[in-house]
Amino acid sequence: MAFADGTADFRSDTVTRPTEAMRKAMADAIVGDDVYGEDPTVNLLEEESAAVVGTEAAVFVPSGTMGNQLAIWGHTIPGSEVVCVETAHVRNHERAAAAAIAGVQFRGVESPDGSITPDQVKDTAAPEHHHPRPSLLAWENTHNTSGGTVTPLDVMVETSDAARAIGLRIHLDGARLFNAVAATGITADRWADPVDTVQFCFSKGLGAPVGSILCGPADFIDEARYRRKMLGGGMRQVGVIASAARIALAERDRLTEDHENARRLADGLADRYPGSVDPAAVQTNMVIADCSPIPGGVAAAIDALAAAGVVAAEFPVGHIRFVTHRDVDAADVERVLAGLPRP
Ligand SMILES: Cc1ncc(COP(=O)(O)O)c(C=O)c1O
Known part of the structure; x- marks a missing residue:
C-alpha cells in the first residue's frame, strides 16, 4: 500500500509513516516525565523490549545511532579499537561519533556479508607494540550494506566466544534484528545471547515513526541512561512516541x-x-x-x-x-x- 499521495518509496524501511492504530495510540498515550522515570508508557516499552531480547533492562533512545554510540561509549576505553566489518553502520554512517564521544577507532575487517570469523577477531589483538588494543566486537545483523544478509547464529556464537577469550565486550547493532528473526525463526533472545548489549530500531521495518532501544545488563543500562542525558537524550513526555513503538514491537511478525x-x-x-x-x-x-x-x-x-x-x-x-x-x-x-x- 503506497503513501496517500500514491507514491511507493523503496529507498529505505525508514520511510514508513505511522499507521492509524499508532496515531490513535499516540493521541491517547498516558505520559509522565521520563527523565524522572515516570512515563508509564516508556517504562512498559522498556520492560517489553528487555523481555523480548532476554536482557535485564533496556533504555529507550531517539535513534539507532544513539543506542549504538551509548553502547560503544560504555563498553570501551579511549584509545582502543572496535572490531567490526569494514562496511558497518557504526563505522561508516554515524558521523565518526565513536571517535568524538568514546575516543575509539575502528578495525574494519573484510567481509562480503557481515559475518566475521574467529581468526579475524584474534588477528586484531596483534601482540606488537604499535597496535592499539581491541576492546569491543560490534556485530550488525541483519547487515545493511550487503543487502540485509543474516549472519548465521552459529557464526555469531563461535566468533563471539573467540572475542570474549581475548577480553572483548560484544555489542549487536540489531537495527533490523527482527528481520533476522523473521528470516530464520530463531527468536530474538537467542540472537542476543552471545552479546552483552543489543540495540534495535522501532523506526525501520517495524514501522514506528521514531525510536530505538538499547538492551543489556541492569548496571550497564543504568549507566547508559545517565550518559543518554549527557547527550541530550532525556526526552520528557516521550510516551507519545513510545506508544507507537509498542505497537511496532507487538506487530513484529x-x-x-x-x-x-x-x-x-x-x-x-x-x-x-x-x-x-x-x-x-x-x-x-x-x-x-x-x-x-x-x-x-x-x-x-x-x-x-x-x-x-x-x-x-x-x-x-x-x-x-x-x-x-x-x-x-x-x-x-x-x-x-x-x-x-x-x-
Ligand atoms: C544497520 C543500522 N544501524 C544503525 C542505524 C541508525 O539508525 P538511526 O537512523 O535511527 O540513527 C541504521 C539506520 O539506517 C542502520 O541501517
Missing part, C-alpha cells in the same frame, strides 16, 4: 510480508534482467539490483520508476537498493517491474 515482497521483486528482476540480482543473496527485505542489464542503466531506471510513481535511489554506484517495508506491497512490486525499461 508482519516482517515476513516484507521478505515475501523482496523475494517477489528479486525473482522478477532476475527473470527479466539476467545477472541483475542474485536471488540467493536476498534473505530479508532488501534487493540490490545491478542496473547494467537494464537499458539505459541506473539513471534511466530511476527516471522510469519516478514516472511510474516509484521512488528509488542509487546504492551502491550502478545499482539500486530496493527496500521493502510496511508502506509498499505486492502491487507496488508489480509497479516497479512494470515501470522499468524493457530489454
Whole structure:
C-alpha cells in the first residue's frame, strides 16, 4: 500500500509513516516525565523490549545511532579499537561519533556479508607494540550494506566466544534484528545471547515513526541512561512516541510480508534482467539490483520508476537498493517491474 499521495518509496524501511492504530495510540498515550522515570508508557516499552531480547533492562533512545554510540561509549576505553566489518553502520554512517564521544577507532575487517570469523577477531589483538588494543566486537545483523544478509547464529556464537577469550565486550547493532528473526525463526533472545548489549530500531521495518532501544545488563543500562542525558537524550513526555513503538514491537511478525515482497521483486528482476540480482543473496527485505542489464542503466531506471510513481535511489554506484517495508506491497512490486525499461 503506497503513501496517500500514491507514491511507493523503496529507498529505505525508514520511510514508513505511522499507521492509524499508532496515531490513535499516540493521541491517547498516558505520559509522565521520563527523565524522572515516570512515563508509564516508556517504562512498559522498556520492560517489553528487555523481555523480548532476554536482557535485564533496556533504555529507550531517539535513534539507532544513539543506542549504538551509548553502547560503544560504555563498553570501551579511549584509545582502543572496535572490531567490526569494514562496511558497518557504526563505522561508516554515524558521523565518526565513536571517535568524538568514546575516543575509539575502528578495525574494519573484510567481509562480503557481515559475518566475521574467529581468526579475524584474534588477528586484531596483534601482540606488537604499535597496535592499539581491541576492546569491543560490534556485530550488525541483519547487515545493511550487503543487502540485509543474516549472519548465521552459529557464526555469531563461535566468533563471539573467540572475542570474549581475548577480553572483548560484544555489542549487536540489531537495527533490523527482527528481520533476522523473521528470516530464520530463531527468536530474538537467542540472537542476543552471545552479546552483552543489543540495540534495535522501532523506526525501520517495524514501522514506528521514531525510536530505538538499547538492551543489556541492569548496571550497564543504568549507566547508559545517565550518559543518554549527557547527550541530550532525556526526552520528557516521550510516551507519545513510545506508544507507537509498542505497537511496532507487538506487530513484529508482519516482517515476513516484507521478505515475501523482496523475494517477489528479486525473482522478477532476475527473470527479466539476467545477472541483475542474485536471488540467493536476498534473505530479508532488501534487493540490490545491478542496473547494467537494464537499458539505459541506473539513471534511466530511476527516471522510469519516478514516472511510474516509484521512488528509488542509487546504492551502491550502478545499482539500486530496493527496500521493502510496511508502506509498499505486492502491487507496488508489480509497479516497479512494470515501470522499468524493457530489454
Ligand atoms: C544497520 C543500522 N544501524 C544503525 C542505524 C541508525 O539508525 P538511526 O537512523 O535511527 O540513527 C541504521 C539506520 O539506517 C542502520 O541501517
